[in-house]
Amino acid sequence: MWSFSEIANNLHQWLTGQFNDTWTLIIEMVLAGLAVISLFAVLGLVLVLMERKVSAWMQVRLGPNRVGPKGMFQTLADTVKLMIKEGVTPANADKLMFNLAPFLAIIVAMLLLAPIAFALNFQLWDINIGIFYIAAISSLSVISILMAGWASNNKYSLLGAIRSGAQMVSYELSAGLSILTIVVLVGDLKISSIVASQANGWWIFKGHIPVIIAFLTFIVAATAETNRAPFDMAEAESELTAGFHTEYSGMKFALFFLAEYVNVFIVCSIGAILFLGGPMPLHIGNWEGFNHVMDYIPSSVWFFGKTFFLIFLIMWVRWTFPRLRIDQLLNLEWKYLLPISMINLLLVTAIAILKWHF
Amino acid sequence: MTKEELKLNITEWSPASTFDEAGQWLNINVEANEFLPFMQQLRHSEALCFDYLFCLTCVDWKTHLTMVYHLSSTKFRHNVVVKVKLDRSKPEIETVAHIWRTAEFHEREVYEMFGVHFLNHPDLRLLILPEGWEGKNPLRKDFEDPINMIKL
Amino acid sequence: MYRETEIIKDFSTDGNGDMIINVGPQHPATHGVLHLVITLNGETIKKIEPHLGYIHRSIEKMCESLTFRQFIYVTSRMDYLSAHINNHACVLCVEQGMEVEIPPRAQVIRVLMDELTRIASHELWWGAMAMDLGAFTPFFHAFREREAINDIMEETCGARLTMNYNVPGGVVNDLHPNFQKRVKEFLELYKRKVHEYDELLTENVIFINRMKGVGVLSAADAISYGCSGPVARGSGVSCDVRKIYPYEIYDQLAFDEVLETDGDSLARYKVRVKEMNQSIKIIEQLIDNIPEGDFVAKTKNVLKLPKGEYYQRVETARGELGVYIISEGSTMPYRIKFRSPGFSNLSVLDKIARGGKIADLIAMMGTLDLVIPDIDR
Numbered sequence: 001m002w003s004f005s006e007i008a009n010n011l012h013q014w015l016t017g018q019f020n021d022t023w024t025l026i027i028e029m030v031l032a033g034l035a036v037i038s039l040f041a042v043l044g045l046v047l048v049l050m051e052r053k054v055s056a057w058m059q060v061r062l063g064p065n066r067v068g069p070k071g072m073f074q075t076l077a078d079t080v081k082l083m084i085k086e087g088v089t090p091a092n093a094d095k096l097m098f099n100l101a102p103f104l105a106i107i108v109a110m111l112l113l114a115p116i117a118f119a120l121n122f123q124l125w126d127i128n129i130g131i132f133y134i135a136a137i138s139s140l141s142v143i144s145i146l147m148a149g150w151a152s153n154n155k156y157s158l159l160g161a162i163r164s165g166a167q168m169v170s171y172e173l174s175a176g177l178s179i180l181t182i183v184v185l186v187g188d189l190k191i192s193s194i195v196a197s198q199a200n201g202w203w204i205f206k207g208h209i210p211v212i213i214a215f216l217t218f219i220v221a222a223t224a225e226t227n228r229a230p231f232d233m234a235e236a237e238s239e240l241t242a243g244f245h246t247e248y249s250g251m252k253f254a255l256f257f258l259a260e261y262v263n264v265f266i267v268c269s270i271g272a273i274l275f276l277g278g279p280m281p282l283h284i285g286n287w288e289g290f291n292h293v294m295d296y297i298p299s300s301v302w303f304f305g306k307t308f309f310l311i312f313l314i315m316w317v318r319w320t321f322p323r324l325r326i327d328q329l330l331n332l333e334w335k336y337l338l339p340i341s342m343i344n345l346l347l348v349t350a351i352a353i354l355k356w357h358f
Numbered sequence: 359m360t361k362e363e364l365k366l367n368i369t370e371w372s373p374a375s376t377f378d379e380a381g382q383w384l385n386i387n388v389e390a391n392e393f394l395p396f397m398q399q400l401r402h403s404e405a406l407c408f409d410y411l412f413c414l415t416c417v418d419w420k421t422h423l424t425m426v427y428h429l430s431s432t433k434f435r436h437n438v439v440v441k442v443k444l445d446r447s448k449p450e451i452e453t454v455a456h457i458w459r460t461a462e463f464h465e466r467e468v469y470e471m472f473g474v475h476f477l478n479h480p481d482l483r484l485l486i487l488p489e490g491w492e493g494k495n496p497l498r499k500d501f502e503d504p505i506n507m508i509k510l
Numbered sequence: 511m512y513r514e515t516e517i518i519k520d521f522s523t524d525g526n527g528d529m530i531i532n533v534g535p536q537h538p539a540t541h542g543v544l545h546l547v548i549t550l551n552g553e554t555i556k557k558i559e560p561h562l563g564y565i566h567r568s569i570e571k572m573c574e575s576l577t578f579r580q581f582i583y584v585t586s587r588m589d590y591l592s593a594h595i596n597n598h599a600c601v602l603c604v605e606q607g608m609e610v611e612i613p614p615r616a617q618v619i620r621v622l623m624d625e626l627t628r629i630a631s632h633e634l635w636w637g638a639m640a641m642d643l644g645a646f647t648p649f650f651h652a653f654r655e656r657e658a659i660n661d662i663m664e665e666t667c668g669a670r671l672t673m674n675y676n677v678p679g680g681v682v683n684d685l686h687p688n689f690q691k692r693v694k695e696f697l698e699l700y701k702r703k704v705h706e707y708d709e710l711l712t713e714n715v716i717f718i719n720r721m722k723g724v725g726v727l728s729a730a731d732a733i734s735y736g737c738s739g740p741v742a743r744g745s746g747v748s749c750d751v752r753k754i755y756p757y758e759i760y761d762q763l764a765f766d767e768v769l770e771t772d773g774d775s776l777a778r779y780k781v782r783v784k785e786m787n788q789s790i791k792i793i794e795q796l797i798d799n800i801p802e803g804d805f806v807a808k809t810k811n812v813l814k815l816p817k818g819e820y821y822q823r824v825e826t827a828r829g830e831l832g833v834y835i836i837s838e839g840s841t842m843p844y845r846i847k848f849r850s851p852g853f854s855n856l857s858v859l860d861k862i863a864r865g866g867k868i869a870d871l872i873a874m875m876g877t878l879d880l881v882i883p884d885i886d887r
Contacts (some may be wrong), residue, residue: 059650096641155531238539238642323868381819413849460736463857486563
């Protein structure tokens, strides 16, 4: 069958036939790097356009509709504009940190793409601590925001960064705990085995109500971790003008912007992998015929379909709700989400031990 | 209370004040030295209860300045206008900001626009005009600004 | 430089380790050039000091060199969101000294336009306040209805925002033939869509949490600070000029003065939303009963007001607007004072914001509905 994993395998075989092992590895790494960068660019363009179209649809207006058919090239034009704009560094800013921060943000987002399963048996790096790796790396992104906020030498930026620090540290807990529920059920940290464990049904269906609760907690925490409304404390344009990236312009701003959207994509793909089977087609128990029909839809379509559905959910929430206040935000985490996900984890552990899940 | 009743009530405790009934409301002219107790009585008297200062301004009559206070009562819905004549060269009057808090901002506006000094005002600084405008009072009749023409 | 000391102060903290932050004159939440110097302890507000004057045009001084017919139109630029009501206040004040009888048709037209303006103003406030709180969608939903009003205005008055439709003695020209039809269409649209307002904001949990108990203003403070309009009515102070000191035909109309007693931002929000419905009620009463006849009374070309003082108060969308004219008998006013509602409403900000968070300040500024040209004049 024509699939990503086969292309990768064929390419690998052809390369090993042409070169020795070392060169093959080097070429493959270069190719993977190029693939990630181009995926970045495409994702940025597609997601920004999607956000603008979705928001326009919800706000009874048309959205971009001038550049290209139905405004499809609008984001491309915006990118060109951002690239040729001057990147101003404020006079009293901490120059090194100020210029480093956007790159740190984008590097973190790139590192996170490594273990994502875009299709069945198609990953850049199926590391054996996959999900732990994601949790560990994603917590680095707060550093770039703190750096940007501190180095800008702007009080609005500083307030935004401090808010963001408090927020991300808090919400990582419940995000981690809801990820743990699936790890407990699967018994493995490896992404490929998490996907494989859902061959007879996705965890959101197999795991009873506790997994659904974990899924909702994860979506809330993911929205908070990516600093998206209603948790966009770090930016909060009506309070802090633009929060941590007030002083950024041109491409440096664009990198933050891109990192935000790629982070949205990553958390949504993780949500899809953990709870919705990722690239695994919709299988129901032992219904051979049904499962076989579902297999005809390529696994990459399943993966991107699920991911973009979750992205749409997050966008929907963003364009509907007002922003929370910082103390309400922290209350929500520490007083509600964290206790709920702790008890939930206990329940899931019981389910896993007693083998009550399907 | 009607105009007449107000007049009777006020004459009782402030015989020195004079009245002018030409406009829609009762106008009371008060001397600057009796001003503060007069206003306090207007605010705190049970029968009058003028608790709402809805307009505070000043008029430049070229020979003198007049402070104009428009008062009304949210309880009895009667209105009264208090006027105080001030010396144009050295206008000074007691503040009423502690009786009606809204006066604090209005008095700051009058201070910069007319140069009236409000004694015991909690925070008498320029509010609207930029720094360095002390002494030039735009709403006085003799104010000239050759750069920013105000006259058409 | 402009207020140099303030700018230098901005880069330092005071001795207590408090941070001083400048909100404005360019800031997304101030909706204009309001400049607030805020002393912060962490995110908690300790003190707010407004600095005004960035859009001060000295309208009062300008009016002293304009005739009684001309000065009315300058006032459209004060509170530009209720421009028609400002003009209305001015013509009423001038008419006090004119001894002219206003044709009933003109009175009804003026009141209709007043109420349409009030709805348009509240629509904009509703959308902008939601945007301040981080919800962008309501803004567009509000503008959908507001556009309908602006179109009606454009058809009849020729302008969408600063209508300049009033003249002493009546209105400047007759209603457009489509007026009644368009207003009815608008009423229908509004009623069909108004439930979206409640769904989007009024019943939203996050919104209620952001607004409830924020910026509590007691009734006594509201009176002492000279608050008026929805700000005072949110604290339970009855201050609707249309009810207490009726002008035009308001005493013949059936509508309620909306009062809430909580005094917090949510109460002020509710007052405005309910006020829109009351305005709809007034329009419904009038739209089919516009009397035939002249739309403007015969007046002299050169307008001279007799020597004396004239004061007229009206209820704009933001509260009580007072126009105080002193005439010396000439064609121009000797002195004009505009008592703008925003100026007094702003003065209460420091009182209610202390102890709140920055985010609360945004909610409070939203519900005080500050229009900066109205404050600065």
